[in-house]
Amino acid sequence: MKTFHLQLPVSKRAIEELNTGDIIYLNGRIVTLRDRSHQRIDEYAKKRLDLPFALKDRAVFHCGPIIRYINERKWEAVAIGATSSSRFSPFVASLIKGFGPRIVIGKGNLFREAIEALISHRAIFLLTIGGCAALYGSQVQKVVGNYWEEFGMADSVWEFEVSEFGPLSVGIDCKGKNSYEQMREVTLKENLEKIYEELDIDPNIDFTWWPQVPPGTKRATAYSIKA
Amino acid sequence: MKVIDSSVVEKVCYKLLTHASIELPPEVERALYEAYQRETNPLAKIYFQAMFDNITIAREKKVPLCQDTGIPMYYITLGSEVHIKGSLRESVNRATSRATQDIPLRQQVSHPLTREVSKTNVGWGIPPIFLDYRDGQDYIDIMGVPRGGGAEAKWQCVHPYPGVDRKKAIIKIVLDAVSMAGGESCTPTIIGIGLGGYGRDYTEVLARKAMYRTPLNSRHPDPQVAEIEDTIYHAVNKMGIGPLGIGGNTTCLAVHMDIAGGHTAGASVAVSFYCWSARYSKAKIMSNEKIDYITHPHIQ
Numbered sequence: 282m283k284t285f286h287l288q289l290p291v292s293k294r295a296i297e298e299l300n301t302g303d304i305i306y307l308n309g310r311i312v313t314l315r316d317r318s319h320q321r322i323d324e325y326a327k328k329r330l331d332l333p334f335a336l337k338d339r340a341v342f343h344c345g346p347i348i349r350y351i352n353e354r355k356w357e358a359v360a361i362g363a364t365s366s367s368r369f370s371p372f373v374a375s376l377i378k379g380f381g382p383r384i385v386i387g388k389g390n391l392f393r394e395a396i397e398a399l400i401s402h403r404a405i406f407l408l409t410i411g412g413c414a415a416l417y418g419s420q421v422q423k424v425v426g427n428y429w430e431e432f433g434m435a436d437s438v439w440e441f442e443v444s445e446f447g448p449l450s451v452g453i454d455c456k457g458k459n460s461y462e463q464m465r466e467v468t469l470k471e472n473l474e475k476i477y478e479e480l481d482i483d484p485n486i487d488f489t490w491w492p493q494v495p496p497g498t499k500r501a502t503a504y505s506i507k508a
Numbered sequence: 509m510k511v512i513d514s515s516v517v518e519k520v521c522y523k524l525l526t527h528a529s530i531e532l533p534p535e536v537e538r539a540l541y542e543a544y545q546r547e548t549n550p551l552a553k554i555y556f557q558a559m560f561d562n563i564t565i566a567r568e569k570k571v572p573l574c575q576d577t578g579i580p581m582y583y584i585t586l587g588s589e590v591h592i593k594g595s596l597r598e599s600v601n602r603a604t605s606r607a608t609q610d611i612p613l614r615q616q617v618s619h620p621l622t623r624e625v626s627k628t629n630v631g632w633g634i635p636p637i638f639l640d641y642r643d644g645q646d647y648i649d650i651m652g653v654p655r656g657g658g659a660e661a662k663w664q665c666v667h668p669y670p671g672v673d674r675k676k677a678i679i680k681i682v683l684d685a686v687s688m689a690g691g692e693s694c695t696p697t698i699i700g701i702g703l704g705g706y707g708r709d710y711t712e713v714l715a716r717k718a719m720y721r722t723p724l725n726s727r728h729p730d731p732q733v734a735e736i737e738d739t740i741y742h743a744v745n746k747m748g749i750g751p752l753g754i755g756g757n758t759t760c761l762a763v764h765m766d767i768a769g770g771h772t773a774g775a776s777v778a779v780s781f782y783c784w785s786a787r788y789s790k791a792k793i794m795s796n797e798k799i800d801y802i803t804h805p806h807i808q
Contacts, residue, residue: 282550282551300553303549304554306597317623332745336654344613345575345576345616346575346577346614347571347572347575347577347613347614348760349612359571359572359612360566360571360574360575360577360614361575362574362576364575364576364658365658365692367692381734388658388752389690389692389753390692390753391689395721401537407768408674408752408754410558410559410562410751410752411557411658411691411694412559412561412562412573412694412783412784413558413561413562413574414573414574414575414576414677415562415563415565415566415569415572415573415574416561416562416565416573418571418575419567419569421766422615433617433624433625433649434614434616434625435614435615435616445660446556448555448558449631450551450554450754458797460689460754460755461690461753462688463549463723463746463754464749464750464753464754464755465690465753466690467754468748469687469690469747469748469749470747471748472746472747473683473687473747475746476683476743476746480676480679480739480743481676482676482679482680484680488666488669488672488676488681489666489667489668489669489678489681489684490667490668490669490670490774491666491667492666492667500570
């Protein structure tokens with residue numbers, strides 16, 4: 282576990298030095314993305330259109346912020362924090378391939394296609410500490426711009442100038458090592474085995490009678506278990 | 509019969525939503541500090557330190573703790589000896605709309621099909637009012653909750669096979685729900701469990717209300733229920749999910765379970781989560797002049 286203070290844009294070499302569990306503080310410009318903007322960027326990538334804002338030397342941030350509107354071109358960041366990244370996973374690959382940001386900041390997990398894009402483009406996924414929006418908001422020096430305003434406060438695109446933005450931890454590094462997956466697939470499974478043994482519960486039994494799964498989908502039945 | 513003016517209800521709703529969004533109840537903050545002390549993963553300890561920094565900054569700058577200021581919800585218990593003069597619905601709507609402007613809160617109540625966003629967090633039946641009633645009570649209990657989406661989305665409600673060992677079934681269903689939620693429910697969480705209450709909506713409300721039990725992590729008066737709470741609390745903290753899924757021995761802050769009568773053909777089990785930033789604020793309206801703010805006693 283090392284600590285790094287990085288200045289955006291970051292080089293390929295700097296990215297390659299980072300490993301899961303390292304702590305990062307970022308300086309420079311970050312751009313927020315959420316459900317509607319991610320979807321639109323995906324459409325732009327497919328049509329090979331240019332975006333009305335730069336992503337290449339920025340970090341993108343899965344976030345729907347709270348902003349105080351001061352006047353038409355002046356805003357103040359009130360609270361900014363990450364939203365669950367797993368729901369944008371299908372869009373992350375086209376974002377990285379199409380527009381080249383090397384850092385994606387969020388919360389939770391990304392899936393296979395997104396991780397493959399991170400590996401092939403030497404990019405990383407950084408985790409915020411979910412729920413710390415007052416802390417991260419205090420590290421915004423300036424709200425630089427707002428794009429696709431029609432999506433509203435949470436879903437439009439915000440560009441922030443940040444200073445010592447963190448702590449963030451490396452969730453998926455550019456070798457594809459994934460701290461969340463490690464927790465879920467190794468640590469959690471091993472621990473559950475022990476817990477169920479102590480409690481004398483057969484971990485393979487699904488006690489669920491309802492809701493059922495649709496016909497043709499497999500689900501273990503519990504009729505065979507002892508009452 | 510005591511009469512409370514709806515303008516008093518509006519004032520209280522406004523203050524509860526405002527303070528709940530900005531300051532954690534002291535018992536939640538204490539539980540986080542105790543979790544920090546027993547946490548053994550050094551990276552998880554850094555996470556806790558950031559949470560404490562966040563709590564301090566939000567309090568000092570009077571800004572929301574989390575950018576997801578949630579769907580505003582109000583839980584109100586009326587008594588047989590008390591009456592509200594005027595519109596409760598309008599009081600709640602006005603309080604929410606004003607708090608949204610003043611704090612400010614994120615504008616995020618939206619039409620479920622068109623995605624049209626309300627600028628006031630009022631619209632299409634939101635904020636919900638959960639009404640309850642108690643005989644002989646001459647005051648109004650009221651709680652404001654800015655209910656974030658991350659933890660809310662991970663709730664589960666299942667109907668186990670009626671003939672199985674019920675305690676084991678409940679434990680397994682809860683641990684399955686915790687495994688599926690992983691760190692994405694913003695662990696360490698408060699886990700609310702509902703058992704019985706015919707109809708899953710009732711079971712879900714049991715679980716939902718159990719989350720807000722005071723004192724935090726206190727046990728149900730029925731020793732059989734208390735034993736299940738205790739077993740689940742210790743099991744969940746051995747799972748290794750840790751704060752936000754980074755790994756560690758602090759996955760839940762509290763486990764609260766509540767029960768209601770079931771059907772002879774079984775009882776459904778509901779599991780609800782509140783993220784570590786467990787925001788709620790409670791008050792008792794004793795009269796138009798006297799209001800006791802329970803979780804945030806410094807409110808003027």
